Amino acid sequence: MNIVGETVAWLTNPANWSGPNGIPVRFEEHVAISLVALLIALAIALPAGLYVGHTRRGTGVAVGIANFGRAVPSLALIGLVLPITQAFDPVNGFALYPTIFAMVVLAIPPVLVNADVGIRGVDDDVVQAARGMGLTEAQVLGRVEVPLSLAVILGGVRSSTVQVIATVTLGALFALGGLGRFIVDGIAQNDDGMLFGGVVLVAVLAMAAEGGLALLQRRASAASTGLPSRARVRGVAGPPLPDTAPYD
Amino acid sequence: MIDWAWLSDHVPALLYRTGQHLYLAAVAIAVGLAISLALGVVAARRRRLYPPFSLVAGLVYTIPSLALFAALVPIVGLNMLTAEVPLVLYTLVILFRNVVAGFDAVPPDVQEAADAMSYTSTSRLVRVELPLAVPLIMAGLRVATVSTIGLVTITATLGDAFGGLGYFIFEGARRSFPTEIYAGAILTILLALGLDRLFVHLQGRLTPWERRGSDGASPA
Numbered sequence: 001m002n003i004v005g006e007t008v009a010w011l012t013n014p015a016n017w018s019g020p021n022g023i024p025v026r027f028e029e030h031v032a033i034s035l036v037a038l039l040i041a042l043a044i045a046l047p048a049g050l051y052v053g054h055t056r057r058g059t060g061v062a063v064g065i066a067n068f069g070r071a072v073p074s075l076a077l078i079g080l081v082l083p084i085t086q087a088f089d090p091v092n093g094f095a096l097y098p099t100i101f102a103m104v105v106l107a108i109p110p111v112l113v114n115a116d117v118g119i120r121g122v123d124d125d126v127v128q129a130a131r132g133m134g135l136t137e138a139q140v141l142g143r144v145e146v147p148l149s150l151a152v153i154l155g156g157v158r159s160s161t162v163q164v165i166a167t168v169t170l171g172a173l174f175a176l177g178g179l180g181r182f183i184v185d186g187i188a189q190n191d192d193g194m195l196f197g198g199v200v201l202v203a204v205l206a207m208a209a210e211g212g213l214a215l216l217q218r219r220a221s222a223a224s225t226g227l228p229s230r231a232r233v234r235g236v237a238g239p240p241l242p243d244t245a246p247y248d
Numbered sequence: 249m250i251d252w253a254w255l256s257d258h259v260p261a262l263l264y265r266t267g268q269h270l271y272l273a274a275v276a277i278a279v280g281l282a283i284s285l286a287l288g289v290v291a292a293r294r295r296r297l298y299p300p301f302s303l304v305a306g307l308v309y310t311i312p313s314l315a316l317f318a319a320l321v322p323i324v325g326l327n328m329l330t331a332e333v334p335l336v337l338y339t340l341v342i343l344f345r346n347v348v349a350g351f352d353a354v355p356p357d358v359q360e361a362a363d364a365m366s367y368t369s370t371s372r373l374v375r376v377e378l379p380l381a382v383p384l385i386m387a388g389l390r391v392a393t394v395s396t397i398g399l400v401t402i403t404a405t406l407g408d409a410f411g412g413l414g415y416f417i418f419e420g421a422r423r424s425f426p427t428e429i430y431a432g433a434i435l436t437i438l439l440a441l442g443l444d445r446l447f448v449h450l451q452g453r454l455t456p457w458e459r460r461g462s463d464g465a466s467p468a
Contacts, residue, residue, distance in 0.1 A: 199315040
């Protein structure tokens with residue numbers, strides 16, 4: 001019944017901090033898999049969101065994709081592509097590729113929607129003024145619209161990042177590495193210290209990412225409103241920041 | 249690639265698991281909504297209570313679902329509660345915030361008008377504030393439902409008695425049998441997408457005055 005004691009004992013045991021199944025290795029794997037998925041999602045969703053927000057074209061398609069991505073369960077997605085990727089690559093196709101695929105689908109909607117909504121929310125007078133000063137469309141986007149909506153865009157990235165970090169653990173059910181390994185192995189071996197140690201590590205990583213991105217977001221918000229960052233914290237001014245949409 | 253014979257042999261099992269999936273999700277959403285409405289009413293009246301509620305709700309979300317299900321086994325044993333408690337907790341995160349946001353969205357003028365018409369606090373809540381909060385509560389229900397459908401698949405890790413359609417995904421992966429994985433995965437996706445559509449439709453019917461439509465883009 002002494003779960004806290006077992007967890008602390010497991011986390012402070014030097015033996016758990018070394019070797020191929022040690023905390024540093026699993027931590028690195030977790031970060032690496034999450035980063036790869038997030039970077040792929042950003043590479044797809046950010047340009048698409050900026051395009052849709054700037055041109056106001058294809059909104060219906062973007063909303064449809066976002067709603068689909070939000071509705072589809074990650075585990076079902078892993079199951080859907082697993083037999084296909086496994087046929088091509090029996091090693092990585094069983095866990096790594098399906099998990100990354102599911103995480104990319106999970107991460108796209110918040111980035112896509114926030115980029116679109118952020119750009120669209122930029123004051124139309126400002127955009128027209130920029131055009132009047134002779135800026136090209138690319139310059140309007142890069143120098144005016146993106147800086148002014150950076151806080152909203154980063155809000156989407158933050159939301160995606162936290163969801164991906166918490167959900168990558170699912171891959172461990174299919175023999176993937178990462179911190180989910182400790183949770184799955186802890187369950188299998190009836191080792192509560194390992195199970196809850198894994199939970200603590202995932203939660204710490206998720207909260208660190210959330211905190212770091214929230215800080216960036218606050219800076220971006222302060223920069224775009226011209227107010228000191230403290231003002232934003234107290235809610236004096238600036239656009240309301242989008243809340244994180246919880247997911248599984 | 250697809251073993252059609254397996255599918256036709258397992259129609260009863262597929263139907264049973266679909267029913268189990270919907271049952272596990274429906275119980276969690278009903279309980280989650282009841283708790284969120286109660287907490288939301290309290291938090292909307294006493295603003296100081298909102299930050300701690302919201303913080304706890306946010307913390308729950310950083311716990312991987314896989315771990316939360318497993319964590320309850322030593323505490324409550326292996327029964328319906330083991331699956332339902334985490335499912336309810338995750339719906340609370342979504343529903344509570346949306347209920348409070350819904351009550352917040354009621355214009356102060358409307359509340360004052362209700363007071364001036366000598367509504368009691370309870371009747372104002374039921375007849376004025378609640379109907380006006382419906383759009384945001386429904387939006388929350390939609391997200392919570394879809395997310396719960398996904399989470400139910402993970403209850404399969406608790407054993408064969410749970411999991412709904414997730415059972416087929418895990419068993420299929422264990423046996424390296426694509427047909428079974430596809431059956432579980434595709435039916436889960438259809439369930440999630442179907443319920444998502446249903447809620448969009450319901451939302452439109454319940455709040456015909458919301459002209460914007462509920463399907464528009466909103467920041468995540």
